[in-house]
Amino acid sequence: NAGVTQTPKFRVLKTGQSMTLLCAQDMNHEYMYWYRQDPGMGLRLIHYSVGEGTTAKGEVPDGYNVSRLKKQNFLLGLESAAPSQTSVYFCASSYSMTAQVQGNQPQHFGDGTRLSIL
Amino acid sequence: GESVGLHLPTLSVQEGDNSIINCAYSNSASDYFIWYKQESGKGPQFIIDIRSNMDKRQGQRVTVLLNKTVKHLSLQIAATQPGDSAVYFCAGTHYTGTASKLTFGTGTRLQVTL
Numbered sequence: 001n002a003g004v005t006q007t008p009k010f011r012v013l014k015t016g017q018s019m020t021l022l023c024a025q026d027m028n029h030e031y032m033y034w035y036r037q038d039p040g041m042g043l044r045l046i047h048y049s050v051g052e053g054t055t056a057k058g059e060v061p062d063g064y065n066v067s068r069l070k071k072q073n074f075l076l077g078l079e080s081a082a083p084s085q086t087s088v089y090f091c092a093s094s095y096s097m098t099a100q101v102q103g104n105q106p107q108h109f110g111d112g113t114r115l116s117i118l
Numbered sequence: 119g120e121s122v123g124l125h126l127p128t129l130s131v132q133e134g135d136n137s138i139i140n141c142a143y144s145n146s147a148s149d150y151f152i153w154y155k156q157e158s159g160k161g162p163q164f165i166i167d168i169r170s171n172m173d174k175r176q177g178q179r180v181t182v183l184l185n186k187t188v189k190h191l192s193l194q195i196a197a198t199q200p201g202d203s204a205v206y207f208c209a210g211t212h213y214t215g216t217a218s219k220l221t222f223g224t225g226t227r228l229q230v231t232l
Binding site for chain 1: 162167221
């Protein structure tokens with residue numbers, strides 16, 4: 001069971017460079033999320049998507065863009081990397097509320113991308 | 119603002135003892151709670167969840183207790199093993215009408231001593 005797969009696992013960028021983080025899930029989940037994790041802080045939501053072709057801002061969206069062209073993929077882009085974006089990035093996915101009679105369902109996470117901006 | 123926090127950043131427990139990790143939340147609208155385990159270099163792994171219409175739920179060696187009156191939940195791990203060493207997060211969530219909004223705590227590091 002692959003679950004949620006993130007690529008790359010590690011990356012070092014120079015300030016001003018751009019890159020795209022890839023997330024793929026094979027659980028047919030409607031919802032997908034991008035978080036960042038910094039020392040001493042809880043996971044913070046960057047952007048999320050409730051379905052193919054739709055995206056929305058989370059708690060800390062500035063400096064990031066996302067796209068959900070296919071249901072199974074969610075891409076996070078950094079157009080001009082800054083040192084403040086040095087972090088560990090996690091992608092997650094979950095069923096939608098309407099897909100489950102039981103209501104809320106847990107989010108399932110990938111193993112993260114460790115990104116350093118010099 | 120909303121917050122979900124754990125009471126202790128680090129908890130040291132002897133192998134075989136029971137562990138109790140506590141968490142407090144501030145948002146009364148939170149109706150679903152999840153405990154995650156995060157090992158070094160890995161993503162958060164789902165352990166157990168509980169909905170607000172329950173006050174206790176049991177899994178394999180784990181129990182979650184929810185006290186809505188004081189906005190507190192706890193994770194109990196029975197017969198703690200070395201493999202339980204990790205950071206444990208609680209998260210509270212409520213449905214906004216478009217998606218579930220999840221608020222994470224900062225985590226408690228569980229250290230299991232032999």
